[in-house]
Amino acid sequence: MPLITYRKALNEAFSEELTRDDSVFLMGEEVAEYNGAYKVTEGLWERFGSKRVIDTPISEAAFLGLGVGAAMMGLRPVVELMFWSFAYVGFDQIINNAGCVRYMSGGLINVPMVIRGPANGGTSVGATHSHTPENLIANTPGLKVVCPATPYDAKGLMIASIRDNDTVCFMENTLLYGNTGEVPEGSYTIPLGVADIKRLGTDISFIAYGRAVLTALEAAEILQAEHGISAEVIDLRSIRPLDEETLLTSVAKTHRVLLIDENKPFCGVSAQIAAMIAEKAFDELDAPILRVTALDAPAIYSMPLEKLQLPTPERIISKALTLF
Amino acid sequence: MPLITYRKALNEAFSEELTRDDSVFLMGEEVAEYNGAYKVTEGLWERFGSKRVIDTPISEAAFLGLGVGAAMMGLRPVVELMFWSFAYVGFDQIINNAGCVRYMSGGLINVPMVIRGPANGGTSVGATHSHTPENLIANTPGLKVVCPATPYDAKGLMIASIRDNDTVCFMENTLLYGNTGEVPEGSYTIPLGVADIKRLGTDISFIAYGRAVLTALEAAEILQAEHGISAEVIDLRSIRPLDEETLLTSVAKTHRVLLIDENKPFCGVSAQIAAMIAEKAFDELDAPILRVTALDAPAIYSMPLEKLQLPTPERIISKALTLF
Amino acid sequence: MITTTPDSKEVAQAPINLAFTSEQKIAALREMLRIRRFEQQALKFYNQGKMGGFLHLYIGQESVAVAAASLMNGHDEMITAYRDHGHALAVGMSMEECMAELFGKATGCSKGKGGSMHFFAPDKHYWGGHGIVAGQVPLGLGLAFALKYKQIPGCALCFLGDGAVNQGVVAESLNLASLWDLPIVFIIENNGYSMGTSLERSSAIDNCLAERAAGFNMKWSVVNGSHFYELRATLHTSMEEARTTLRPVLLEIKTYRYYGHSIADANHKKYRTAEEIEQYKENHDPISCWQHQLLEEKILTESMLESIDGAAKEEAAASVIFAEASPWPEPESIFTDIYYEVDQASEAGRTGVHFFSDSR
């Protein structure tokens, strides 16, 4: 299998789907002629033209709403937010229109749209540009949320998201765009709602998604080598729908859980998973449920300090050790 | 003590603070000449005039941002959202400007603003008008969130919020506006971050806030009368800051927890509290941590069905019974 | 305030009005009456506590939706805000499904899930019914975008209120529509108030709201909503412009609502005078004006009018009977119509957990 970047994997997903289905189009700030602020859409405007790959003014609310309207009519918009942080100027369109119109119409309407872009801290772009709204969005029944960690997952989940008939909020990561991995050529899908066990283990379950999966894997290796503790690393891949079964199975095996995410802690995704486990697997637990999240402060600019804000292998390991 | 409504209690808080401090002003859609869509600001425009009580066009983003700017300059805006649901068109101003500007300026700025209005389901106004964003807002370090359940709490917390030097997002409830309770005349404050034990009990801790407190109290009475189970009912009052100590003390006493909120479940406030307890009071627990939340669907219009969506005493009791 | 001059002769002679057959003219009157009688019934039963939430009546504005619907070509798409009963009936939704929706019944157009603010009929090119002020405007843009994308020779009709114009997303949408040549007619129903706030207190304008379009290089005009011929002529020209040149247009229709903002609005005689309301009813009522016109044209007789109105009243009354007799939605339906894939029980819908509370 070719070794390609996360960025390229997404790019392939778009070109597959643009080719396969005329109703798919890409839209967003600088996605076309500029090739995307992070080059995720590189070459697509040249190849598919201005009808299918569309640059927008800086009007997120309007073009997100446009996407919803076009999707109601049966098109399949893939709308880029240059950063998911900018979703907040169009939040109403996402929550109320994409999220509620199906229900309020008694099922007469569906909104087959993908809203995508990076959602991550860690790049010194400051508090307003480093939001991770997966928890805020996944709070809304009607919306789906996907956070891929690897190039392989990114491509397969993106194709599945574009083909999904509901709105999928797809959260990428600028720190992952350059990562490489093996990715099949051509089309394949990874179903939403299926977690992936990225590392088998027996002593503790690390539950993570997005970039935190890689941090968790790193921590797991060290834990094995230095402490002889075998951590299972589960990648949620999709936040909503959520693969609770895989999580519960792992907990039933390891009896110890550490949740790792780059979300802010208060009502973050790991809070939801912790609550779920405390309800559904309580009797399996041999220790408290612990979490390693982004430090609970706005994203700081200063480079060395921002590194401390996101989960690190060290923080994971020291937390994990308290459970034994 | 006079028996007054929750609505009137808030109204008194405003008139106390408008009188006490010239830098306080109220602003929002229909708050002045119309007396407020829910009459919470009744009489204030007449009494304090157009400089202090200000009607706005339907431009939430702009007048929320205006509030932030004015607060940076030392004024103390109390900005009404006719419904908290409408916050989503001004979400960026709340999260990025009110929430982050202090941090990004290295502490040169603070934003002493109150953003207030009702945030509740249960009145058949449909999915887009029934949001409860306390979890979404409290996710942001830099913002505070308050959800009073009683007239007494509403007044004391509102005065404290107006005097607070950070942005407080104050969430009321149209279903509570007409409720009455004893409220002292004149000025008093209830500190943010102090939960209130609304009912003492020994067998199980019910943790709730806002209207769910009243539902929990109802359920507790029935549980006592019909099942001889003594439930302690704790009202968080403020979501952020959070009084973890009172919660943990209660759990250490009862060893059983049921969380009740009208928030949507996925990453809702009760998820955060459950996660906190599963971490910090794990060894005190004799049973799984359970939650009773709004049903996980958009708010439905149909009157009898919407009643089923919010926590009911029946749902609370049947969940509670599974813990014994 | 709008002027009292009657619909001009000229405009009645516009080709689109000449092509308007007597039958169609009567049909337009019938639609307006149906809307009014429907809403009067709704009001009655709302006041009896049979409905929840808000009830925003369209009474006084009926000409606007009816004129627009009378011009839809089978490819055009319509979308509006929460004051949506008139548009719904005008595009052909039945009184029964609409009334049942108000009653929160399973037979309602949205199965009782949407209520008054959320009527939809995609099969009739009607996309709601939206409760967040101006939230529907970029959706309208999306309808126009899809028409152009699919090369369908229609336009989008996107209604909004005078208060809605001050939501930022409207300006964004005007810019996009003009920049991208989208076939859309934005229709401001300027009834003078947004809740209790008069236009002067909500909007800084030079002469009129519609003029803001000029800053976006977009055509605009202002129309008297009581003048049915004028309305139709201007709407027609604008819709044709949108359909054929793909250039958007912004129209401002001067109209008026007789009731409060919603029925819960107990203040509505405080922020405007009783005389103002009476004056409008007397001189500008769109139904009276159109009736008068048709009587003058001798297309309509008093007895025809009576029977049309009688039929509308009966239909409205029957819709209440239908609604009352209809069942409530099943509690299980709380969890349907959220995710398409779940509803279809497709593989995507069956994979992973989609809902995170107990099901009851």
Next chain:
Amino acid sequence: MITTTPDSKEVAQAPINLAFTSEQKIAALREMLRIRRFEQQALKFYNQGKMGGFLHLYIGQESVAVAAASLMNGHDEMITAYRDHGHALAVGMSMEECMAELFGKATGCSKGKGGSMHFFAPDKHYWGGHGIVAGQVPLGLGLAFALKYKQIPGCALCFLGDGAVNQGVVAESLNLASLWDLPIVFIIENNGYSMGTSLERSSAIDNCLAERAAGFNMKWSVVNGSHFYELRATLHTSMEEARTTLRPVLLEIKTYRYYGHSIADANHKKYRTAEEIEQYKENHDPISCWQHQLLEEKILTESMLESIDGAAKEEAAASVIFAEASPWPEPESIFTDIYYEVDQASEAGRTGVHFFSDSR
């Protein structure tokens, strides 16, 4: 593109320019040079990897911030977007605190917490530095509101880019400013591009962006940013208008940026030609134009220029040394400057849990 006609004689004779002393004129030149030299140093060390995130250079636009700052009366308040170094230096922030901020150091103006996009100096009436496009615009409205509320005889200067104009909140703010008579001057720095998108591709306009103000009953005008006298005269008139009549004004300043949108923008010679950039540098560079003017007026000599520029370069170089020598913020500082009450250790700050992660 802007015209090449030089600053007119007339405008140089405007009272505000006649009152502009030779010293002040030289000071204005010095400010522009300081900004340019500061940013050239910043660029150099950004490229060496000493800074994180984005670096949006103001080079090419210096006249705008400097002209505006030269007119501030001690009561006026300024706010801008993320391209904020020029404004910061123009209002009197030191190169050291600004450079240290870019380096992410504790001695930075925001203690290393804000970075390039977030410079603030409330004591100098400077309210940032904001990263969300147009997010600062309603804050500017709030500054003007507070001035009026407190009856302070100043105005707010609210800067935004040409791309920012299409954010809805800008239209909302124009409406509010005009409706409520707020003393604010909105200043569009139209450098022709928002990232890689030219004005034509982002904005549907009739003649210019500023004209959109007309729809809000607001005065507007368009100014050539290379003409310092014209800039000052128009800004002065607008600011006086705002201060004395409380009427807002919208100005559009034609200007240009030499570098990419940010330094990460590797594309910036793709969406515009090298000739376009050169043409501007040759004929419109605001520093050259002003230098030329002052040389002609014989206020400036070549040797003075050399020494001013030399001093600016030295100051910039020294600021780098200061920044490099400064300490990183302490890890503990991650949790300060979030809540005022916590920072003060007030009773409110000590009550309840404010933070929900481990502290490290």
